[in-house]
Structure formats: C-alpha cells, structure tokens
Amino acid sequence: MRFPIYRARRLREHDVLRQMVQETRLAPQDFIYPLFVTPGRGVREEISSMPGNYHLSVDLVEEEVREVADLGIPAVLLFGLPEGKDAVGSEAYSPSGVIQQASQVIKKAAPSLMVVTDVCLCEYTDHGHCGVIEGDRIVNDLTLDLLCRTALSHVEAGADMVAPSDMMDGRVGAIRETLDAKGHVNVPIMAYAAKYASSFYGPFREAADSTPQFGDRRSYQMNPANAREALREVRLDIEEGADIVMVKPALAYLDVICQVRQMTDLPVAAYNVSGEFAMIKAAARMGWLDEMPAMLEALIGIKRAGADIILTYSAKEVIPHL
Template sequence: MTANFPIVRMRRTRQNEALRSMVRETHLQTSQLIYPLFIAEGLTQPEPIASMPGIVQWPLELLEQEAKRLVQLGIPAVLLFGIPAEKDAVGSQAYAEQGIIQQAIRLLKATVPELLVITDVCLCEYTDHGHCGVIHNGDVLNDESLELLARMAASHVEAGADIVAPSDMMDGRVGALRHVLDEQGYKQTPIMAYSAKFASAFYGPFREAAGSTPQFGDRRSYQMDPANAREALREVELDIREGADIVMVKPAMAYMDVIHRVRESCDLPLAVYNVSGEYSMIKAAAQQGWIDERRVIMEVLTGLRRAGADMIITYFAPEVAQWLKEA
C-alpha cells in the first residue's frame, strides 16, 4: 500500500463510459482523417488489391461516386495516387496535362468541390524503372529530378489541387516546388512534405497498389534509415526552412517516437501516414479472428494522435468515420 492509498484511487474515473469520456485526454475525429485513393488508367471497374483487402484501384469514371460517399461520411480530404497506362524513364505522364491524376483532380473539383484534394508528388508510379527520380548509370540523380517534380506539382495545382505532397525524398525538393509554385502565381497553395520518410518494409502492399516496385536496387539511397531519429528532426527542419506548410512522418506505428519528437520540436501541423503494411497486418489478423479489428484500429489511430499527429493518412478512414458517426 502506498502512502496516498486509499485516499487516491485512480479507478474512480474509470467506472463507466460517461466518466471515461469526460476525462479522456486524446480525441480522434473524422476531421483529422485523410483517405488515399488509387486512380488507374484503362480500368472499367474497380480493381481489388489482393494484399490490401477492401482497397481498390479506381477507374476515373467511378471516382465521383466514391468521392461523394467519402463526403457523406464527413471525410474532409483525399490523397491521390495515379497509375498511368504508359510509363517511361522520366515519368512524363506525371506532369502531362491530360495525365490520369490531372484528369482526376479536375473531375473531383468540378463534382465534389468541398472535398480537399491532396496529390502525391513523386515519379515512382510513372517511371518504367520504379524509382522516384531520374536515373543515370544506375544512380538516382537528385538535382536533375527536382525540375520534373516541380513540373508535376505545378500541373497538379493548375488542374485544381488544393495541396501538393512531395514524397520523393530528393534533397531540396520542397524549396524547388515552392519556387516554381510561387513563380507561377500559386503562392497560396500549401505544401505537405513527406519530411521524415523512412526506407520501410511496411510499404510492400502499396507497391502492388501503385505499381511502383523498383525494377532494380532499392530506395535506401534517398529514403531514411529506420534507425535514425535525430536525422528525422534535421529533415523536418530543412523542409520548414524551404517552405513546407505541413510536415509528415511515414510510416506511423513503428515510428511513434519520431512522431513525438517532431511534435515537440516544431509547431507546424503534423501529418502521419498509417501505411499499407500496417493496414494489411491488421486486416489479416482480423480475418483470422486473432484480434478485435474495430478496437485495434481505433487504438492504433488514437495512439498516433496521442503521439502528436494532427492529421492521419489512413486506409481505415471510411470505416473509422462510420464508427465515429455511430458513437
């Protein structure tokens, strides 16, 4: 027995849901959720992604109905990824006026204008080699890739994107995007930077969904070493100096310490990406009956909020939004 017991009894405020709700410190809300969408050329029907149960590649023609469903659920924003029918060494469809994402942006802003459209800015889905930049002699060239990434971002904003989100991890890309966007008159467009993006094994299912598996090597020469947290703080600081409006940590679940350290070190809005591998593990365990899917999902996302996330990019967004509606 401690000196304070029985005067102090921590269980007093845990007796029922009304009390637990009243003293709850961290709150998960639908307004904090961002839902990733994959839009693919050449489809007539949604194409299920085998490694991500419940997630599909969308044909452009059916995107509107899915967007309207998300709005009805109260989800405020989507993050778009494009899968073009044709790829080349420099990812030219990434910045084409009639590229799949440019078409998707225009469709969404014309039909569901209240939905915030965020676009992923990276070349990996558009290049025939699957890397995030220009290749020369087997190396990913940093500075030569910046021009293409900036062209891609500008084409997205011209089509109507509300926010651009560079995920390539080239040095200096936030500054390159900010310069080109400002120069072209898009000074009010925010940049959500994938600031601390780690070279993670949790991305496996995404590469099936986005068709972005590297055809040689890996991405460890530009994405971060999972062992490094101090380096993540440097990456965030550099992105802020270059003009980022929102910073991000990716992945999420295995990096809650990094999320917390970033939250403590900066005042910018902080996004986290609850990535494909995290999604698929929970889905697989739930299908086996090993976990209570709903409780685990809510616990994980609440944990990300508790660690310091202001917004969460998650494939669970529609389910969570529905559960929050029912609560």
C-alpha cells in the same frame, strides 16, 4: 496521493465518466483518405493486400469522393497508375495524366473536398525509382525539375495541396519557387519530411505498381534506425517552405512523431501506411485480433503521439465507430 486516499479506478468505473475524461479523440476531420486512380472506364478492382481499397478509373472516382465527403472526411490523397511508363515518368506531369483528370473531376463532384496529390515519379517510371537514374544512381538535382513540373501540372488541374514524397534534397524549396512564380502562392505543400525506407510499404507497391526494378530506395529514403536525422530533414523542409510536415510510416515511428511535434508548431501529419493497415486486416481475418478496436487503438496512438492529420486507408471504415 497514496492508496486508499486516491483510487485511480474511480474515473474508470462508469462508461459515461470514462468518455468524459478521455484525453485523446479521433474525428473525421483528422483524416486524409488515399485513393488509387487508374486509366480506363468502369474499373473498380479491390487491391488484394489492402481489403476495402480499390483501383478506380476516373469515371468511378466521382461516386467515391461523394461518399468520402458525406462521411465528413475533408481530403483525399491521389495516387495515379499511368497508361504507360518511361525512364523520366513523363505521364506524371502530362496535362492529360490520370491524376490531372481525376483532380478536375473531383473538384466538380465534391467541391468542398480538398484534393491533395502525391508528387513523385515512382509510379510513372519504368525503373520504379523516384527520380532520374544514371547507371544505377538516382540523380537528385535532375529530378527536381520533373517534380516541379509534376506539382505545377497538378495544381493547374485543380489540386488544392501537393505532397512531395520522393525524398530528393531540395525538392520542397524548388516546388515552392515554381508554384510562386506561376502565381500559386496560396497552394500549400505537405512535405513527406521524414520518410523511412520501411518494410511496411509492401502492399502499397502492389497498389501503385511501383516496385523498384533494381536495388532499393535506401539512398534517398531514411534509415529506420535514425531519429535525429528525421529532425534535420523536418527542419530543412520547414526552411524550404513546407506548410505541413509528415512522418511516414506511423506506428513504428511514434517516437519520431512525438519529437517532431515538440520541435515545430506547424501541423504534423503521419501516414498509417499500407503494411500497418494490412497487418490488422490479416490478423483479424485469422481471428487473432478484433479488427475495429485494433484499428481505432492504432489511430488513437498516432494522434496521441502528436499527429494533427492522419493519412489512413481505414478512414471510411472507422468513422461510424468514432
């Protein structure tokens, strides 16, 4: 196969042929679109660090999800901003909480759309951490009960799938047991299985108002230097009953996505997080990048690494360009 017998450029010469031999493709069905739901009425406030993404009150979520469904996006991931916060994040599992309300509205407005809910306490606690605190420690086992109550309340309000993102040990098994005991045996769990203590979450913390009021999250989110540990975390979540396993963030962890894809035949999700999204947006605004080709290249890279599902804030924008 030496030159000139084989010329690799033959398959790149014509646009039609380039498309025919393309190995990795994106489709609307690959995406989950995150939404930030807030109290009040008539609220549609753009998140400054995440252009094109908004804080939406429950009454305006209905219009948004119809647009999402019309684009062919199969699912949304809901994050909630509560009316008030306390030490144990009680609004996370309140039957009248903003996520519970939004889930009911979405299931009526767009019945075909899958409602996935983020199960965590950080948006709801006054200290901004993902669990119960004692002194300056996040207490794992006391947190599990609150996460189970949150997941159950979401499902009872109409959520189709729950996605625990807190990184407490044992939470997937505890949630599975709780849902099964209440008869929700067919509700899947998408576990944030390998979630890193990343520098790329900054814009999200503005969007979700979830910045820790003390310390950081390194005692429960993963060290960015570790890949073998990620595989242990994924195995544990699979053993506990996860139906889909997620790697978060995506672009700086393509190697981890690839290794997770190789180790399991479960569906693999990857979260194209707020900082990854915002970097491209900011560079494009400065004229340093051509925005849409850069967005598509990033998403193709995530899928090529092995992700079956991509959670991304750019889903609505990129679909017309697929």
